[in-house]
Amino acid sequence: MTAPDTDPPASPPWPDEAQPLRPAPGIRAVDGNRAALSLLVIQNVVSALLIAQRVPLGTALLGSFAVVVAAAFLFFRPTVKALGRDTRWRTPPSWGLALAAFALAFLASRAFVLAYITFFPGGVDAVPQFLSSGPDVWVLLLAAGLLIPFAEEVAFRGLLMRGHERAAGFTVAALTSTLVFSLAHGVPASIAGILPLAYVLARLAQHSGSLWDSVVVHALNNTLAVGLGALLAGKDLGDPAQASELLGNPALKLPLAVGALLFGTVVMVVLHLWLTPRPDPQERCAPGPWLSLSYVVIALFGAVAVALTFPQVGLWVSDLRNALF
Numbered sequence: 001m002t003a004p005d006t007d008p009p010a011s012p013p014w015p016d017e018a019q020p021l022r023p024a025p026g027i028r029a030v031d032g033n034r035a036a037l038s039l040l041v042i043q044n045v046v047s048a049l050l051i052a053q054r055v056p057l058g059t060a061l062l063g064s065f066a067v068v069v070a071a072a073f074l075f076f077r078p079t080v081k082a083l084g085r086d087t088r089w090r091t092p093p094s095w096g097l098a099l100a101a102f103a104l105a106f107l108a109s110r111a112f113v114l115a116y117i118t119f120f121p122g123g124v125d126a127v128p129q130f131l132s133s134g135p136d137v138w139v140l141l142l143a144a145g146l147l148i149p150f151a152e153e154v155a156f157r158g159l160l161m162r163g164h165e166r167a168a169g170f171t172v173a174a175l176t177s178t179l180v181f182s183l184a185h186g187v188p189a190s191i192a193g194i195l196p197l198a199y200v201l202a203r204l205a206q207h208s209g210s211l212w213d214s215v216v217v218h219a220l221n222n223t224l225a226v227g228l229g230a231l232l233a234g235k236d237l238g239d240p241a242q243a244s245e246l247l248g249n250p251a252l253k254l255p256l257a258v259g260a261l262l263f264g265t266v267v268m269v270v271l272h273l274w275l276t277p278r279p280d281p282q283e284r285c286a287p288g289p290w291l292s293l294s295y296v297v298i299a300l301f302g303a304v305a306v307a308l309t310f311p312q313v314g315l316w317v318s319d320l321r322n323a324l325f
Helices: 029-052 057-075 077-084 095-119 121-126 136-168 170-183 188-208 211-232 240-247 250-274 293-308 311-324
Strands: none
Touching: 029 057, 029 077, 029 136, 029 293, 057 077, 057 136, 077 136, 095 188, 095 211, 095 250, 136 170, 136 188, 136 211, 170 188, 170 293, 188 211, 188 250
């Protein structure tokens, strides 16, 4: 006896491998903007208020970090929790990759700074100095060298960039996070050095799939800057006027600036080609607006602050104020 003919079971309309992908849960671009940039404002305002009260720099930065952490969980808990579930947060760092990226980013950063101060020798005086004395030096190393870089990476390469990646893709996210992070520092000489570093931080996180790699590089950069500042504080490094005169020498000015720019550009091209983003289901999984009002406001504020550092712009603003009032 043969078994009765039966129709084969109907196959599902979408085989497992062909099912349409749903957007992975994650950070909305506008939420990431709002959280990251609000935390940036809180950090700067709190540290400025504490410094105005003559609190030592390291202690002031440590206090601002504590307030930022509290504000993040108090006002932006859903967005912070979304980042906590992200694979980038849970992927450990690649130490060799991070160290190699840091070395190249450091060279590119200093090359661009050298080019800037060669063209504008007076710009070096406007660079903020992270200096302290006594026991506060160790607090400064902890706050500016480790905790603040951690908070800024969570804000910029985590909350802000991740939201932009989901809405607009890797390239837009790397560029937008780099721009607003650099402008937030407000001083052209600082921005010249921070722009290449910020871009490398963005590409490194996209390449390795770990937010911790950008934290490591950022912390190394800040710790080196603070450590060297503490080590060299009060030591006779020669007459600054002689260095300014050397940089202002017409015979050296153009070759030195162009050479530094070319060197920094070559290093950045190498880093850009090396740190290619790894495939990620989060990219473009939730297309939509990413340019929020908070992003525009912070970018414009940073651009205005940068412009006001140039003497010509300051004179123009002063003349305009006198004409109006």
